Structure formats: structure tokens, C-alpha cells
Amino acid sequence: MMTETRYDVLGLGNAIVDVIARTEDDFLAKHKLNKGAMTLIEEARAEALFQSMGPAEIISGGCAANTASGVASLGGRAAFIGKVRQDTLGELFAQNIRAFGVDFETLPATSGPATARSFIMVTPDGERTMNTYLGACQGLGPDDVAERAVTMSAFIYLEGYLWDPPLAKEAFRKAAEIAHGAGRKVALTLSDAFCVDRYRDEFMELLRSRVVDILFANEHELKSLFTTEDFETAVAALRDMGALGVVTRGANGAMTVTREDTVAVPAFPIERLVDTTGAGDLFAGGFLFGLARGFPEKECLRLGTLAAAEVIQHIGARPQRSLKELAEQEGLAG
Amino acid sequence: MMTETRYDVLGLGNAIVDVIARTEDDFLAKHKLNKGAMTLIEEARAEALFQSMGPAEIISGGCAANTASGVASLGGRAAFIGKVRQDTLGELFAQNIRAFGVDFETLPATSGPATARSFIMVTPDGERTMNTYLGACQGLGPDDVAERAVTMSAFIYLEGYLWDPPLAKEAFRKAAEIAHGAGRKVALTLSDAFCVDRYRDEFMELLRSRVVDILFANEHELKSLFTTEDFETAVAALRDMGALGVVTRGANGAMTVTREDTVAVPAFPIERLVDTTGAGDLFAGGFLFGLARGFPEKECLRLGTLAAAEVIQHIGARPQRSLKELAEQEGLAG
Numbered sequence: 001m002m003t004e005t006r007y008d009v010l011g012l013g014n015a016i017v018d019v020i021a022r023t024e025d026d027f028l029a030k031h032k033l034n035k036g037a038m039t040l041i042e043e044a045r046a047e048a049l050f051q052s053m054g055p056a057e058i059i060s061g062g063c064a065a066n067t068a069s070g071v072a073s074l075g076g077r078a079a080f081i082g083k084v085r086q087d088t089l090g091e092l093f094a095q096n097i098r099a100f101g102v103d104f105e106t107l108p109a110t111s112g113p114a115t116a117r118s119f120i121m122v123t124p125d126g127e128r129t130m131n132t133y134l135g136a137c138q139g140l141g142p143d144d145v146a147e148r149a150v151t152m153s154a155f156i157y158l159e160g161y162l163w164d165p166p167l168a169k170e171a172f173r174k175a176a177e178i179a180h181g182a183g184r185k186v187a188l189t190l191s192d193a194f195c196v197d198r199y200r201d202e203f204m205e206l207l208r209s210r211v212v213d214i215l216f217a218n219e220h221e222l223k224s225l226f227t228t229e230d231f232e233t234a235v236a237a238l239r240d241m242g243a244l245g246v247v248t249r250g251a252n253g254a255m256t257v258t259r260e261d262t263v264a265v266p267a268f269p270i271e272r273l274v275d276t277t278g279a280g281d282l283f284a285g286g287f288l289f290g291l292a293r294g295f296p297e298k299e300c301l302r303l304g305t306l307a308a309a310e311v312i313q314h315i316g317a318r319p320q321r322s323l324k325e326l327a328e329q330e331g332l333a334g
Numbered sequence: 335m336m337t338e339t340r341y342d343v344l345g346l347g348n349a350i351v352d353v354i355a356r357t358e359d360d361f362l363a364k365h366k367l368n369k370g371a372m373t374l375i376e377e378a379r380a381e382a383l384f385q386s387m388g389p390a391e392i393i394s395g396g397c398a399a400n401t402a403s404g405v406a407s408l409g410g411r412a413a414f415i416g417k418v419r420q421d422t423l424g425e426l427f428a429q430n431i432r433a434f435g436v437d438f439e440t441l442p443a444t445s446g447p448a449t450a451r452s453f454i455m456v457t458p459d460g461e462r463t464m465n466t467y468l469g470a471c472q473g474l475g476p477d478d479v480a481e482r483a484v485t486m487s488a489f490i491y492l493e494g495y496l497w498d499p500p501l502a503k504e505a506f507r508k509a510a511e512i513a514h515g516a517g518r519k520v521a522l523t524l525s526d527a528f529c530v531d532r533y534r535d536e537f538m539e540l541l542r543s544r545v546v547d548i549l550f551a552n553e554h555e556l557k558s559l560f561t562t563e564d565f566e567t568a569v570a571a572l573r574d575m576g577a578l579g580v581v582t583r584g585a586n587g588a589m590t591v592t593r594e595d596t597v598a599v600p601a602f603p604i605e606r607l608v609d610t611t612g613a614g615d616l617f618a619g620g621f622l623f624g625l626a627r628g629f630p631e632k633e634c635l636r637l638g639t640l641a642a643a644e645v646i647q648h649i650g651a652r653p654q655r656s657l658k659e660l661a662e663q664e665g666l667a668g
Contacts, residue, residue, distance in 0.1 A: 051429060095390055314649070
């Protein structure tokens with residue numbers, strides 16, 4: 001008999017606060033920043049960037065944490081596992097995610113590196129360029145995976161970024177094993193094309209061995225995974241893997257890809273693109289919320305695009321409006 | 335001979351970071367918060383509010399600091415004097431204001447209370463309700479007033495809130511005296527109707543004794559100052575004081591009031607009211623920038639309403655777009 005389902009989605013990921021500033025493209029060039037990508041940086045580089053970037057604001061972030069916040073904002077039940085330090089920014093991270101209604105019980109580190117921060121430059125075209133100091137995230141390990149929470153979650157959602165800290169991939173594998181043992185589904189997001197570059201073989205193996213049931217990727221990540229410049233070739237390769245593929249295409253909408261078929265929806269209309277930070281994370285939140293509620297794939301895709309559309313129209317990767325209300329206005333929350 | 339003018343505006347005020355969350359009106363009622371006002375709170379109350387409020391973001395704030403940022407965003411030269419603690423939020427405050435191009439050289443406190451924070455609830459109507467823990471601001475005193483910076487500033491801008499910490503009013507009086515000795519002008523903002531209630535006699539005395547040359551007030555503050563419910567009565571009383579009165583009226587625009595005449599402009603058109611935090615501060619920044627550049631009063635008023643219009647269309651009290659570019663688009667920059 002299956003355990004009671006308490007959560008629609010449990011996210012496991014790096015617990016990060018975003019230090020966000022608007023910037024011109026010149027700044028990226030001057031500081032040799034890799035536009036649109038997530039680059040790992042050390043503390044000294046973090047401090048130098050902080051002092052030279054534009055006026056900074058601090059907003060909670062982290063890929064899977066953003067996704068969990070999106071699920072909660074839609075009225076879903078969500079939990080998050082990730083490691084902060086017991087410090088000012090760690091307290092902000094915990095306050096923010098809990099205020100969204102997400103259960104967050106991972107013990108903060110009481111010593112060691114500070115809470116992780118990602119220095120995010122948002123250029124006038126709305127693109128974000130991330131430079132992440134992993135800090136306390138490096139302490140996330142298998143002991144932090146709360147077995148009971150995993151067994152009670154319809155879906156667990158894991159970020160590719162977990163391959164960066166030393167022990168987090170063990171937490172990932174443990175969570176996936178527990179989930180499958182409990183008859184649950186495991187979703188992975190590829191996170192970033194350069195992250196895929198770093199761990200391509202491992203990610204391919206996760207798909208081949210069916211550790212991953214659902215794969216989220218954008219076009220760049222998908223092409224990087226299958227080392228091709230051609231999107232259609234990448235989609236065909238994804239189809240062959242057997243998992244449920246969910247591909248985001250920015251202004252071109254999103255699609256699901258399975259052995260059986262392809263379902264596509266257009267992007268949700270927006271008034272003004274401000275900051276793409278969190279677009280993929282919120283898309284995944286909307287999609288998984290729909291899936292957990294048994295909605296048809298097309299509706300899951302539409303919930304994903306709706307959630308992404310909200311978050312790209314303001315600075316920061318957490319919803320500012322109730323996604324549940326927005327979904328209801330679109331007749332999607334039913 | 336007058337000293338060289340290095341700054342258009344030097345702001346002296348409480349150095350505060352804003353901890354902002356969207357909230358429903360119910361929350362204000364439940365926690366007995368005084369809607370639209372600034373209420374002083376102690377540390378325990380601050381912690382309780384933080385844990386119960388909605389998902390929080392951290393954005394630098396502080397009345398005079400916001401004004402200085404606005405002046406800099408318009409292309410003006412600005413400086414700020416205010417006290418933070420040497421801690422994470424103090425570093426954020428310093429980074430943010432300096433990244434705007436504002437000179438900020440006040441030494442941070444190395445012991446004592448943490449950097450000040452204002453817990454700000456933004457309701458769906460765009461109104462903000464502030465609850466401020468003054469922390470390190472309580473250490474601001476006359477020794478922090480950099481004499482040379484004051485003498486080199488066309489205008490010094492002081493906030494009524496400086497009457498709250500124990501020694502800051504002495505810093506205020508010292509700065510005003512130095513400014514007048516150097517042939518400069520002194521501006522005061524009344525800050526908040528309840529702040530006026532606390533220090534009405536002192537503020538009236540500042541006006542009567544001509545310590546203050548320019549007075550910024552909104553309708554509530556003006557009526558509170560002259561203890562009348564009638565706006566026209568308050569305006570007439572202001573006119574009698576002899577200072578340059580600058581009155582903001584929200585959606586009804588703004589006006590200057592002198593013994594000689596009244597000049598009024600409508601509010602600057604906006605697409606959507608999101609968060610009124612900083613509206614008055616940015617208005618003052620635009621107005622003083624114009625005055626420092628010798629623009630006619632009507633143009634100063636228009637610069638004020640333009641700056642206020644930018645800041646109320648997003649969360650947080652610091653400009654997100656270049657006010658200089660916005661002003662140029664309106665043919666206002668010069």
C-alpha cells in the first residue's frame with residue numbers, strides 16, 4: 001500500500017539567496033562573465049563582483065527552491081531540502097520559503113562557509129547571468145534527506161546543479177532510490193548547459209538507468225546533453241530515452257516529448273520581459289503541480305508557462321503574485 | 335567666497351534596509367499594524383513580525399538615502415551620511431548606495447546593535463506599512479557629520495525621522511549650522527504624520543527660526559503639523575512660515591507654496607501602482623536635483639513626480655531604471 005501523499009512536490013537542491021543587480025552588457029564583457037550561464041565562483045571573486053556590480057537587492061533563490069515556491073503559490077503542497085548556514089541570509093532564505101507555505105526542515109549548518117549566494121546580473125534584454133558561491137550548500141549530504149518526506153511526495157524534483165557540491169549527488173541518489181521504492185516519480189532538471197557539459201555522462205546514465213522519470217530541459221541544455229547543434233536531432237534523441245521529456249523554448253513556448261507523442265503549447269503572453277531568472281524553475285513548478293493533480297499534459301504545460309510568465313515580469317525568481325489566482329483567472333486551477 | 339560645490343544634495347538620515355513582503359489587509363489588522371504609517375519597534379517584535387510576514391526580500395532603504403539615490407540616478411552628485419553596523423545588511427546598504435554613485439563615507443559601527451531594518455508590508459492597494467527597528471542608527475551623532483562634505487553641498491536634506499534616535503538631532507543641528515555658515519540651503523522632510531505628532535513643537539521651531547529653508551510634506555504630515563483637518567488651512571499656515579513649502583498629494587500631484595505664489599503640477603502617469611514605498615523620498619530627490627541645477631519650480635516639481643512615478647511601479651524604494659534616461663525622454667533633464 002502506498003504511503004499517504006502529503007506533498008505534491010519535494011524539491012532537493014542548493015539553498016541560495018540571489019544578490020541581484022541590473023547591469024549593462026558592457027559590465028559582463030569587462031568582468032568576463034559568461035552571459036546567460038551559471039558560473040561557480042570562490043569567495044574572493046564573489047566579494048569583488050559584489051563591490052563592482054550595480055545596486056544589489058537580496059531575494060531568495062535556488063532552482064529547486066524556486067520550483068517548490070511555485071508549487072505552493074499555485075495552492076499545491078511542497079517541501080524543500082537544502083543547506084543554509086545559520087546566518088542572516090540563511091534566516092532570510094528560511095523565512096521566505098516557509099512564508100510561501102513550503103515545508104523546510106533541513107538543519108542549518110552552525111559552522112563552516114556562509115549561506116550560498118548567487119550574484120545575478122540582469123541585462124536590459126532581461127537575460128540573467130549568474131555567478132554562484134556555493135558556501136554552505138557544500139555541506140548538503142545524504143543525511144539531510146528526510147526519508148519520510150520523500151516517501152510522502154508524489155514527485156521529487158532534483159536539480160543538475162546538485163552535481164557541483166561534493167556530497168549532494170549522494171543525497172540525490174538516496175532520494176531517488178527512496179522515492180522509487182515508495183512508488184513515486186523522480187524529476188530532474190538539467191539546470192544549465194554548462195552544468196550539462198560538466199556532468200553529461202552522469203546525466204545520461206541517470207536517464208538510461210531510469211533513475212529519472214521526468215526530464216526538464218531548455219533548448220540549450222538539451223542540445224548540450226546530446227552534443228548536437230540541431231534541436232530536432234536533440235528532441236529525437238530525447239524521445240528515444242523513454243523518460244517524459246519536458247522542453248522549454250522561451251518565447252516559443254514549451255512541449256512534452258515521449259515515445260508516443262509530442263504536445264506543445266505557446267508561451268504565455270506577457271506585457272514586459274524584465275528578468276528571466278527563475279523562468280525554468282517556475283515552469284517546472286507549474287508543470288509538476290498539474291501532473292500531481294492529474295491534469296492532462298497540455299494543461300500542465302499551460303500551468304508551467306503561466307508560472308514562468310509571472311516570474312519573468314519582475315526582478316527575482318520567486319512569484320510576487322498568487323499563481324493560484326492567476327491560474328483561476330485562466331480557468332486552469334480546476 | 336563660497337566653497338566649490340561638489341554635491342547637489344547631501345542626505346543625512348537613518349541608514350536602513352527594507353525587509354519587504356506583500357501582504358493582505360487582514361495581516362495588518364491581526365498584528366495591529368498602523369496602515370500607511372512608520373511605527374518604531376524593538377528587536378523581539380521585529381523578529382516576530384519577520385517570522386509571520388509574507389515571503390521577504392531585502393532592498394536598501396532609508397528616507398534620505400533613497401532621496402540621495404534618486405539624485406544620483408538623475409545624473410546628479412549626491413552624498414549620504416548615516417550609520418550602519420559592520421554586518422551583512424550593513425554591507426548590502428553600503429554596496430547599494432555606492433553603486434548608485436552616492437558618496438557614503440560614514441564609519442560603520444563595529445559593535446552594538448545590528449544594522450537597522452524596516453519591516454514593510456505592501457498591501458494590494460500599493461500602500462506600505464512600515465515597522466522599523468532602528469538598531470545601529472541609534473549610534474549616529476554629530477561626530478559623523480563630515481563638515482567639508484556639508485559645505486560642498488548645494489542642499490542638505492534632513493529627515494524628520496532623525497528625531498527618533500537619541501543623538502541624531504544633534505547631527506541634524508550641526509549639519510544645518512555648517513550648511514548655513516557656508517551659504518547653503520537646508521531642506522527637511524516631515525517623514526510621517528505620526529513622526530510629526532511626536533516632534534511637532536521642535537519641527538515648528540525649526541521653521542520659525544529659519545533653520546529650515548525648504549520643507550517637504552505630504553498632505554497628512556502638513557495637516558498634522560498645523561493640527562488641522564483642513565488642507566487649505568494647512569497650506570495657508572505653511573505659506574505664512576516663509577520657507578519654500580513643497581507638498582506632495584499622491585495621485586493629485588504636487589505643489590510649491592511660498593508667500594508669493596503657488597505652483598502645481600499633476601501626478602506623472604503610471605501604468606500600475608505596485609508599492610508606494612519611497613514615493614516621497616524620490617519626489618524630493620527629483621525636486622532638489624532640479625533646484626540644484628537652477629531649473630524653474632515647475633520643472634523641479636515635474637522631475638519629482640517623474641522620479642516618484644518610477645519607484646511606485648515596483649517593489650522597493652530605490653530606482654530600478656535610470657531616472658536620467660526617463661527624464662531625457664520627457665525633455666526634462668536639461
